[in-house]
Every structure is written in structure tokens, then in C-alpha cells.
Amino acid sequence: DTAVSQTPKYLVTQMGNDKSIKCEQNLGHDTMYWYKQDSKKFLKIMFSYNNKELIINETVPNRFSPKSPDKAHLNLHINSLELGDSAVYFCASSPQASGRAAFFGPGTRLTVL
Amino acid sequence: SQQGEEDPQALSIQEGENATMNCSYKTSINNLQWYRQNSGRGLVHLILIRSNEREKHSGRLRVTLDTSKKSSSLLITASRAADTASYFCATVANAGGTSYGKLTFGQGTILTVHP
Numbered sequence A: 001d002t003a004v005s006q007t008p009k010y011l012v013t014q015m016g017n018d019k020s021i022k023c024e025q026n027l028g029h030d031t032m033y034w035y036k037q038d039s040k041k042f043l044k045i046m047f048s049y050n051n052k053e054l055i056i057n058e059t060v061p062n063r064f065s066p067k068s069p070d071k072a073h074l075n076l077h078i079n080s081l082e083l084g085d086s087a088v089y090f091c092a093s094s095p096q097a098s099g100r101a102a103f104f105g106p107g108t109r110l111t112v113l
Numbered sequence B: 001s002q003q004g005e006e007d008p009q010a011l012s013i014q015e016g017e018n019a020t021m022n023c024s025y026k027t028s029i030n031n032l033q034w035y036r037q038n039s040g041r042g043l044v045h046l047i048l049i050r051s052n053e054r055e056k057h058s059g060r061l062r063v064t065l066d067t068s069k070k071s072s073s074l075l076i077t078a079s080r081a082a083d084t085a086s087y088f089c090a091t092v093a094n095a096g097g098t099s100y101g102k103l104t105f106g107q108g109t110i111l112t113v114h115p
Helices: none
Strands: A004-007 A010-013 A019-025 A031-037 A043-050 A053-057 A064-070 A073-078 A087-094 A108-112 B005-007 B010-014 B019-024 B029-037 B043-050 B055-058 B061-066 B071-076 B085-093 B109-114
Touching: A004 A087, A010 A019, A019 A031, A019 A087, A019 A108, A031 A073, A043 A064, A043 A073, A053 A064, A073 A087, B005 B085, B010 B019, B019 B085, B019 B109, B029 B061, B029 B071, B043 B055, B043 B061, B043 B071, B071 B085
Parallel strands: A010 A108, B010 B109
Antiparallel strands: A004 A019, A019 A073, A031 A043, A031 A087, A043 A053, A064 A073, A087 A108, B005 B019, B019 B071, B029 B043, B029 B085, B055 B061, B061 B071, B085 B109
């Protein structure tokens, strides 16, 4: 009965590889997000989807490609991983266009070697 | 760009004491939210205060908002060891009358409550 779930929880990979992180929410929310938290705990939005439509893309390198097959899922694919991509990635969801509270997943700790 | 700045960056207190964290932001907002993050976990929403509100309470939490100073504070009363966590403020900006809930986070305050 987890509200927002992410897989995997940990991801360790070599530079240059391609990897995906999956996110699912069972809250019936229309809006989903990806946030990146760096080593200094700073959280920054990367993408937002509303009803499967991309509405926010915060100058993220095009190596990062979000995909939303339906409004309950928002996956993040990363090509050609770089050392600087190491971070914790959080998926979140909120009711549509409301500015209300967001529900966050547990995070995926990505380590690029 | 980073919207909020939080103060202090770290706060260490004894159980039973009150903890006050401050947040400043730069642009006009629709609302401001506070989140807690326990070590190695996701963020949990604590409280939301709208731009036309000045104070809000939830249990041991009290949030104030001063839009003229573009600042907010979070007060945790009678703190417990379990309150040890990082606390973040996040703003939702007005954007042409609509908002898709984009949260812009401050840097966070690390609170340690000693038993």
C-alpha cells in the first residue's frame, strides 16, 4: 500500500552506461515529478508531468529522458552516465495543478563509478 | 535557481526544548510548505501555509509567514529525539494564475535533538 514507490533503491554503475529508474504512485494524482538531491542535500526539480504531458523541464541535460506511460507512472532514463550524475533521485506526485502537498518516494541512490 | 535559504544550517538542542528554523525566499509565492527528511529517506510533508495566511498550527508545529519580508519560520515545540531530521521549506510560485505544484526548495536545516 505504498503511496509512491521507486525502483531500484540503490543503483551502482559505470560511467557511460545507460540506466532507468521506475516510479509508480497509487494516489490517483495527476502530476508527477522527478527531483535530484545532491551530496549537499540540495533538492532541485528536474521534470514534471501532468496527465502524461511534460510541463516542466528544468534545463536538464538531454541525456535524461522521462517517460510517462500513464499518469500513475513516471520513469527516468539516463544515457551515457557521468560521475556528476551521482545523487539521490526522488519521484513525487501531487494532485493536479494545485500547488498542494507533494508525496515523495523513498529515493534512488545512484552512484556512478 | 534556488528559491529559499534556510537558517540555521544546523541546529542542536536538548529534548524538551523548542526548535526554530527560518526560511527566506525571493519571488512572490502561492504557498510555502515545510517538509521533513529523515536520514536516508524520502521527504514527508508537514504543513502548508498559503500566501494570504500569517500563521498555522499542526500539533507541535507552528508556521508563520511574512510575505512582506519574504520569510517563514517553523517552530517545533517540546522537541523529541524522534524530531531529529533535516527540515526543508519549499515554495510554490504564482505562474500566470495557474500552478502545477512546482516546489522550489531551500537548503534545509539539520536538526539534532539530544535525549
